Amino acid sequence: MDADSLLLSLELASGSGQGLSPDRRASLLTSLMLVKRDYRYDRVLFWGRILGLVADYYIAQGLSEDQLAPRKTLYRGAPLLSPQVQIKEETRLVSVIDQIDKAVAIIPRGALFKTPFGPTHVNRTFEGLSLSEAKKLSSYFHFREPVELKNKTLLEKADLDPSLDFMDSLEHDIPKGSWSIQMERGNALVVLRSLLWPGLTFYHAPHTKNYGYIYVGTGEKNMDLPFML
């Protein structure tokens, strides 16, 4: 979620039960600002929190102007050197974050648009999804380079708008049903939770520009997903 709207976003994503304590929130605000200044990022996202046995990691990501460019990930926490395993925990942490990002980081349709020159930009005229759109999985895209777009048939491609539909939508995620989509507070908030990576919560308030995602969890993939559905 954007560092600028951190407090609001945390309140909206709190339905999952995992949040941040007030002191953490306050310190996060300031540290995210500092990160933004020092690294000169265009946007800084608070990615989430990975729970560990002894302590937790707080992860932030920085985005440059081109939204789809590879992101820099920063963490704060105490990496342990676990004696049993050969891998450094830091490496494992980075790979987990990368996996989660590639798998379940999502964006509503229309929030980014692609210019003919290549780089993607934040769409300043994005006014939020409508209610009927918000309930459909096809209105959300994976926030990463598209993988399945080329496999679409020509008929499907004809319906796409090349400036908006340049990422994979959630509709074709395998296994089907790996996303739980719910409306909270009446119809004022739509919350998507990933069942493949439990702990990833995405929220969006329809008809507004507010959206964001946060991961709070142990960093474990739910391999039992097909059996649990």
Added chain:
Amino acid sequence: MEDSTSPKQEKENQEELGETRRPWEGKTAASPQYSEPESSEPLEAKQGPETGRQSRSSRPWSPQSRAKTPLGGPAGPETSSPAPVSPREPSSSPSPLAPARQDLAAPPQSDRTTSVIPEAGTPYPDPLKQSSDKRESTPHHTSQSEGNTFQQSQQPKPHLCGRRDVSYNNAKQKELRFDVFQEEDSNSDYDLQQPAPGGSEVAPSMLEITIQNAKAYLLKTSSNSGFNLYDHLSNMLTKILNERPENAVDIFENISQDVKMAHFSKKFDALQNENELLPTYEIAEKQKALFLQGHLEGVDQELEDEIAENALPNVMESAFYFEQAGVGLGTDETYRIFLALKQLTDTHPIQRCRFWGKILGLEMNYIVAEVEFREGEDEEEVEEEDVAEERDNGESEAHEDEEDELPKSFYKAPQAIPKEESRTGANKYVYFVCNEPGRPWVKLPPVIPAQIVIARKIKKFFTGRLDAPIISYPPFPGNESNYLRAQIARISAGTHVSPLGFYQFGEEEGEEEEEAEGGRNSFEENPDFEGIQVIDLVESLSNWVHHVQHILSQGRCNWFNSIQKNEEEEEEDEEKDDSDYIEQERFRIYPPGQHGYPQISFHNMLLQSFNPTFGLEHMPSPMASKYLTTYKAISVIS
């Protein structure tokens, strides 16, 4: 500077020029009226020499002594202030943008457009243009800064027009800028269709025809979408000037798309609004009822307070502490849950109530409340199990009556372990769930041991609907409400902890052996508890204890020996009491069947009887003591 003077110019023009001026002044930016000024141009052109010229030339307000460009070309030099013009000529002549110069003339001279435009028109002779250059040089200097911005911002505008006719192009540009400039001044609606009064008097000139052709082209409806460019451009400019976004030129294409999309969606406005907002309103209504219900009941305040203190937990306070730990649901949701709990306590005879937690589901979530009813006020459960048992017995009898052709199976399924009584063991508390605060609370059925045993083996998501079936292997006996209840029981038994000494057992009730169903299951808060240091609590786990009974692998908290029932059945066959006693003891060791171990032969059973530790691994230590004694007794005897 320029802005301030142009309104003044406007007003003065209005007064002096009369009606012909009105269409232009009334323009908002929303409607770049290309054609209109042009249509009135010829009028102006005609009228200019008659009336406007002199009036315009005599502008007392013009401090910059702008030269009024008369409509007639030769009238140029007659302008009121030729002197200031000439010295500026050379300086302005190197102006690089030829069309731009003429463009520049338009914005600062809102009142002059009438005169300038016809100059730009092709039918006018060149001298006029030269004079117009001169005129423009003046405003060029006077409005340098603004003109530049206009220049730059309006560079792309020519692309819009796409006219090959340069002069016409220029004319349109000027009108556009004139419109843009003027919209700040006046807010009156512009009537597109309003013809310039007096226009009928004018014979159609070349310019007019060109203009009308252009307008007709713009108004041509697209065969694809039913739009026309004229309306689209006017809508877009309206939107831009209303919203005033930053760097509008960068997002111009997006705005264009949005306007087109908005045109479509408007048709379904009425329907969509109804549908989408209804559920929102419904939930809001229900939650409003939540907020109101506290005030409606004005019954015995004292009585209510007493009960309320006991029954209702301080959810907000606990939420505060949880928030410090980073766990929580958000303040307003917690408050709504508190109100819903209050509603629950008001409608049911509840001794004690606690917010147990929230379970996330696929379609909907569950909010769970742990409740203890007042003494003797338990709601009776439908005795479904007894019915089932009777049915089973009936079936087995029916089988026995069949002819003995087929080999009969001697297998008797191990008898189902009965559930624990209410208020004991896993059924100590009653649980209520609802999907959202404001929705009605639903009571969950008590849990039976078989459900817990199976729940330990499967892993399924909750959908959010209590009547959903659970399809799994091993098959779960029940639907989602049973599975939910079983999971709640398991979670409570496994994770509800408290610091050592916080709770203490109630008064000792006689000897342990007399208690058939594992005693010491009632605890209460220890009034003498003084708290433990945080350091101690954090460093080791020995200061924490479970205060909920552990659920045995049997699925119950209190050991149920189903062999006892078998003993009663076998009593009929037994003759001697001694042998009975021995048999009983042997059967008592038979519990492996209850643990899920494979059935063993009678011989092995005896062998196992010597193992005093047999079966103890599954029992918590307070229970073990009781059975140790019995096992020891067994080994002695046999």
